[in-house]
Amino acid sequence: MTETMSGDGATTPLVDRGAKPRSVMRLIMLAAIMIGVSAFFVLFQDRIDNEMMLGILGGLAIIGIFFIVSLVIGFIAIAPKSQSDPLARGFADTHMEGILITDSQDRVIYANHAYGEITGQTKPGEVQSIEELLSRYKDSSEAVYRLANAIRGGNQAQEEFRMAQPLGRVAEGEETGPRWYRLQGRPIPNPEGKVPLLGWQISDITSERTEQELVFKELQHAIDYLDHAPVGFFSADRSGAIAYINATLAEWLGLDLTAFNPGTLLLRDLVAGSGMALIESVQAEPGLNRTAQLDLDLLKSNGQSLPVRIIHRVSAARDGAPGESRTIVISREQGTSALDAANAEMRFTRFFNNTPMAIASVDGKGRILRTNGPFLQMFAGNVSRDEIDRGALFETVLRESDRETFRAALSEAADKQGKIAPIDGRDPQSDDRHFRYYVNSVIEHAEDSPEETAIIYAVETTEQKALEAQMAQTQKLNAVGTLAGGIAHDFNNVLTAILLSSDHLLLSLRPSDSSFADLMEIKRNANRAAVLVRQLLAFSRKQTMRPTVLSMTDVIGDLRMLVDRLTGTHVKLAFEFGRDLWTVKTDLGQFEQVLINLAVNARDAMPEGGTLTIRTRNVEAAEVEKLDHKGMEPADFVLIEVEDEGTGIPPEILEKVFEPFFTTKEVGKGTGLGLSMVYGIVKQSGGYIYPDSVVGQGTIFRIYLPRHIEDAVPAVDMAPPTLVSGSSDGPAAAPTAPKTAKEAPEDLTGGSAVVLLVEDEEAVRRGGKRMLEAKGYVVHEAENGVEALEVLEELEGQVDIIVSDVVMPEMDGPTLLRELRKDYPDMKFIFVSGYAEDAFAKNLPEDAKFGFLPKPFSLKQLAIAVKEMLEAEE
Numbered sequence: 022m023t024e025t026m027s028g029d030g031a032t033t034p035l036v037d038r039g040a041k042p043r044s045v046m047r048l049i050m051l052a053a054i055m056i057g058v059s060a061f062f063v064l065f066q067d068r069i070d071n072e073m074m075l076g077i078l079g080g081l082a083i084i085g086i087f088f089i090v091s092l093v094i095g096f097i098a099i100a101p102k103s104q105s106d107p108l109a110r111g112f113a114d115t116h117m118e119g120i121l122i123t124d125s126q127d128r129v130i131y132a133n134h135a136y137g138e139i140t141g142q143t144k145p146g147e148v149q150s151i152e153e154l155l156s157r158y159k160d161s162s163e164a165v166y167r168l169a170n171a172i173r174g175g176n177q178a179q180e181e182f183r184m185a186q187p188l189g190r191v192a193e194g195e196e197t198g199p200r201w202y203r204l205q206g207r208p209i210p211n212p213e214g215k216v217p218l219l220g221w222q223i224s225d226i227t228s229e230r231t232e233q234e235l236v237f238k239e240l241q242h243a244i245d246y247l248d249h250a251p252v253g254f255f256s257a258d259r260s261g262a263i264a265y266i267n268a269t270l271a272e273w274l275g276l277d278l279t280a281f282n283p284g285t286l287l288l289r290d291l292v293a294g295s296g297m298a299l300i301e302s303v304q305a306e307p308g309l310n311r312t313a314q315l316d317l318d319l320l321k322s323n324g325q326s327l328p329v330r331i332i333h334r335v336s337a338a339r340d341g342a343p344g345e346s347r348t349i350v351i352s353r354e355q356g357t358s359a360l361d362a363a364n365a366e367m368r369f370t371r372f373f374n375n376t377p378m379a380i381a382s383v384d385g386k387g388r389i390l391r392t393n394g395p396f397l398q399m400f401a402g403n404v405s406r407d408e409i410d411r412g413a414l415f416e417t418v419l420r421e422s423d424r425e426t427f428r429a430a431l432s433e434a435a436d437k438q439g440k441i442a443p444i445d446g447r448d449p450q451s452d453d454r455h456f457r458y459y460v461n462s463v464i465e466h467a468e469d470s471p472e473e474t475a476i477i478y479a480v481e482t483t484e485q486k487a488l489e490a491q492m493a494q495t496q497k498l499n500a501v502g503t504l505a506g507g508i509a510h511d512f513n514n515v516l517t518a519i520l521l522s523s524d525h526l527l528l529s530l531r532p533s534d535s536s537f538a539d540l541m542e543i544k545r546n547a548n549r550a551a552v553l554v555r556q557l558l559a560f561s562r563k564q565t566m567r568p569t570v571l572s573m574t575d576v577i578g579d580l581r582m583l584v585d586r587l588t589g590t591h592v593k594l595a596f597e598f599g600r601d602l603w604t605v606k607t608d609l610g611q612f613e614q615v616l617i618n619l620a621v622n623a624r625d626a627m628p629e630g631g632t633l634t635i636r637t638r639n640v641e642a643a644e645v646e647k648l649d650h651k652g653m654e655p656a657d658f659v660l661i662e663v664e665d666e667g668t669g670i671p672p673e674i675l676e677k678v679f680e681p682f683f684t685t686k687e688v689g690k691g692t693g694l695g696l697s698m699v700y701g702i703v704k705q706s707g708g709y710i711y712p713d714s715v716v717g718q719g720t721i722f723r724i725y726l727p728r729h730i731e732d733a734v735p736a737v738d739m740a741p742p743t744l745v746s747g748s749s750d751g752p753a754a755a756p757t758a759p760k761t762a763k764e765a766p767e768d769l770t771g772g773s774a775v776v777l778l779v780e781d782e783e784a785v786r787r788g789g790k791r792m793l794e795a796k797g798y799v800v801h802e803a804e805n806g807v808e809a810l811e812v813l814e815e816l817e818g819q820v821d822i823i824v825s826d827v828v829m830p831e832m833d834g835p836t837l838l839r840e841l842r843k844d845y846p847d848m849k850f851i852f853v854s855g856y857a858e859d860a861f862a863k864n865l866p867e868d869a870k871f872g873f874l875p876k877p878f879s880l881k882q883l884a885i886a887v888k889e890m891l892e893a894e895e
Contacts, residue, residue: 034114036132036145118224122209123150125173125216139202139223141189151204151221160184161202168206172219177207181226201230253329253350259343261288270350275322288346293318293326298398302406305337305344317394319350328353379479382463384472385435387414387428399481402450415477419458420449427458434462434475445482455482491651512550513855514782516877519547521788524880528795551877568606568706570729573637573659574598580613584620584633591630592623599638605659605726607706615699619663619722622696626667626720636662640725653709657728662721669716678712770797774891775816778802779809779825779837780853789824792880793887806832810840818845822891824874824883827854835865842869849890853878 113120119136123129127150132142142148152169155161164180171178180203187200203226209218247254253270257263263286271278274291289297296317305311312334318326330351336344379396381389389409397406400418408417416424423446433441441460448454459478523544530537577596585594616635623633638660646655670678679700703710707727714720776798780786783804790800801816803809806829813820823841827834834852841848851872865871874886 034131034133035137035142036129036148118222121151121221121223123219123221124211125219127152127219130218136223139189139225141187151206151223154188155204158184161204164204168204169219172206172208175208175217177205179203179205187225200225200227202226253352255291255348255350257288257346257348258284259345262286263288263291264345273321273327273350273352274319291319293320296394298401299394300333301401302397303333303335304405304407305335307337307341308339310334310336316353380476381415381479382473382476383415383431385431385474387416387431388412389415390473396479399456399479403448418449418479420446422446427460430458430460431475434460437462453483455486456480457482488651513876514785516547516551518782518784518788520544520877520879521785521792521883523547525788525791525795528880547877568608570604570606570731571609571612572602572604573661573726574602576609576612577616577635577637577661580616584617587617587621588624588633592627593630593632595632595634597634597636599636601639602637603639603657603659603728605706606729607708607726608702611702612706615702615724616661616663618696618699623663623665623667623720626665626669631666631719634662634664636660636664639728645725650709650711653725658708658725659728661724661726663724664719664721666719669718670712670714670720671716675712675714679710773797773799774821774887775799775801775819776887777809777812777816777820777823779804779806779823779829779834781805781826781829785826789883792883795880796884798887805829806834806837806840809837813841813845820848822849822851822887824851824853824887827852838865838869838871842866849893851886851890 113131114133116133117135119139120131120133121129121136122131129148129150132148137143137148140149140154152165155165161182161184164182168178168180182202182204184200184202187197188202203224205222207220209220211218248268250267250269253267253273255263255266255270262284264283266276266278266281266286268278271281276286288300292300296315296319299315299317303311303313303315312332314330314332316328316330319329321327330353332349332351333346334348335346338344376393376395379393379399381392381396383389389404389412392409403418404413416427419427423444426444430441430444441462444458444460446456446458448456457480459480461476461478463473463475523540526540527537527544530540577598581594581596588594620633620635627633640658640660642655642657645653645658678696680697700710703724703726709725711723711725712720713723776793778786778789778793778800780789780802781804786802786804790802793800801812801820803812806825809823809825810832823837825834825837832840834854838850841850849872850870851874853874853876855876872886872890874882878886
């Protein structure tokens with residue numbers, strides 16, 4: 022396209038339809054007025070008199086003189102210059118990008134020369150607006166539509182689009198293929214009117230796009246070279262998130278690069294064992310970089326380890342904050358070195374950094390010379406890699422009280438002693454972490470470390486100490502439980518004798534007698550003592566349990582009214598029952614005692630009032646495994662939570678809450694057996710109980726009872742059991758009373774029935790004999806099982822029922838029953854004991870039939886048990 026040049030050589034615009042100069046318009050108007058006046062005089066000179074003519078001519082003369090003077094002084098210009106800025110116009114006219122200005126009706130007002138060149142419009146009459154020109158092409162129509170809407174809305178915008186063919190003519194030597202254009206638009210204020218003008222700017226950016234594509238291709242080639250380099254490479258940001266990983270390392274680790282997103286994978290996810298401690302130990306000075314060579318293991322996606330040597334470079338910001346890192350990874354599996362010595366060193370470094378214990382070598386003064394990864398990880402809060410490089414002492418990781426012992430051990434190591442006692446210590450900054458240090462003397466010094474005096478192995482024993490403390494606590498509780506069980510057994514015999522004697526005396530007195538009230542008081546206090554014995558047996562887990570299949574929702578619902586009365590008006594009750602709760606198997610009465618005891622304790626912990634919440638829900642085995650409670654096997658459990666908003670329990674007291682006779686209450690306000698009894702009942706039911714408390718916020722007791730699953734029972738006629746009992750080792754089967762569902766018989770007389778009473782406690786035996794004889798029974802007595810067999814032989818088996826204690830010298834009750842079954846398989850038998858399940862549940866045949874009477878018992882209870890057993894059907 023040929024440029025249109027003005028006389029002074031400047032490029033002129035292709036189209037300029039701006040307004041005419043106002044000075045020219047004024048001259049035209051003045052000339053028109055003069056012509057009109059002259060015509061008036063010519064046409065009407067005959068009708069105008071001389072005086073008027075002279076007046077008009079005089080006025081015109083004055084106007085002419087004023088015009089000439091104004092022209093001379095420059096007040097009026099014949100052809101004044103344009104008021105537009107010549108610099109701005111010249112810039113727009115010569116701009117390399119095409120410029121177009123249209124009005125609101127899309128009529129072209131101005132187009133510079135470059136616009137014609139880019140769009141191929143060579144003549145002013147051919148110039149079209151942007152919308153008219155580009156809307157016909159599908160490559161550009163959408164972009165123009167969006168731009169036009171934006172400009173008319175008062176905004177400026179920009180679009181880039183690709184055309185299959187160029188808009189204008191292509192110069193010789195240029196390619197005729199597709200072209201890229203950038204189109205910009207903005208509204209322009211219009212001084213002549215209220216509606217703004219539309220300004221467009223178009224440029225050919227094909228060469229710019231070509232350069233970008235070349236740079237992108239070069240970058241792709243560089244990335245391709247890096248991806249397929251013979252070594253691995255990754256970079257991480259300051260938070261440790263992986264920003265880039267090359268294909269080589271991804272292949273080694275088994276990662277899918279197509280699924281990798283920067284920032285989703287952390288550096289610690291790639292490093293195995295204690296290698297992360299080595300990487301974190303490389304710290305740069307503020308504003309500087311630091312590079313270190315490390316030997317460690319990376320983790321593959323399948324969980325396997327990849328032994329590598331890394332060259333790790335980290336940077337730090339000027340304020341010391343950690344910066345980005347760049348790391349080269351060399352796989353030791355790929356045979357990176359041909360030197361056996363180098364390979365051996367790398368293998369040793371790998372083993373050294375992946376041991377399960379912390380290792381450090383020290384010189385004669387105790388300065389740390391070398392450490393492994395676990396050491397830096399174990400003592401990260403006490404000593405850093407930089408401090409070790411500056412000669413930190415090993416005593417830094419020891420408490421003040423342990424340092425003298427360490428110095429003595431180091432002195433022994435310097436003397437080449439072979440047996441040096443280990444040192445037990447704690448973390449200098451925490452009482453909860455325990456360590457054991459093994460100091461070994463260096464017999465042969467390495468060439469690179471001739472000053473090494475000792476190698477120290479450190480093992481964290483925190484968990485071991487916790488287990489030892491737990492074991493000691495368990496042994497103490499077991500010892501106390503055994504003692505409590507023994508005391509309870511003897512005490513039961515005493516109470517039984519007191520109750521039987523009291524009943525015998527009460528039968529011989531009238532209520533009006535003076536001694537009757539005293540005897541009733543004796544019996545009342547004996548019953549109170551029996552409750553205390555049951556608590557001791559519950560703690561020792563030797564009380565009699567009659568487990569049944571229960572729904573905790575029903576059990577807690579039935580206790581709602583009782584718990585509400587016990588807790589008082591200042592405590593609000595809240596119940597949250599889980600849906601579809603599994604059933605459990607436990608003793609109803611005993612578990613009700615558990616809930617009542619916990620509710621009363623919660624009430625006492627909230628003197629100012631609060632909310633007591635009881636929750637239930639199912640806990641599956643997978644969740645139990647995640648809880649990681651010590652001693653709790655993964656299985657399905659029903660969880661019962663009792664939560665209060667009370668004062669909470671301090672940690673030092675929380676460890677002792679299940680100990681017998683331990684209480685924080687005032688003297689006379691409690692025995693201290695409440696929670697120990699709760700613990701015993703829960704454990705005997707096969708469950709677990711864990712307290713959790715925060716001082717000032719409240720306490721939660723979580724009870725886990727095993728889920729009960731019904732066993733398939735064959736449809737056969739089986740004899741009714743007389744007892745179902747459980748022990749601490751698991752549920753044990755024994756029979757239940759055949760008439761538990763019936764009311765007690767009204768007639769308790771024995772008629773002519775013969776009873777053999779076997780009891781080693783003389784007072785109990787004598788009292789029982791007297792009571793049964795009072796009911797009409799014929800009673801024979803024996804001190805133990807051997808004597809009972811002799812008596813039975815003398816009577817030639819003419820005995821209707823045997824009532825026997827469980828624990829006796831020479832021959833106990835279960836052994837007596839087994840011997841009787843040989844000659845008298847149908848002999849009716851009643852066991853009497855305070856903790857019958859431990860005495861006979863494990864040692865009796867499965868088909869054994871017997872009754873059970875727990876100690877202590879009264880005369881009426883003894884008579885009912887014997888009468889019911891005699892009347893039971895075979």
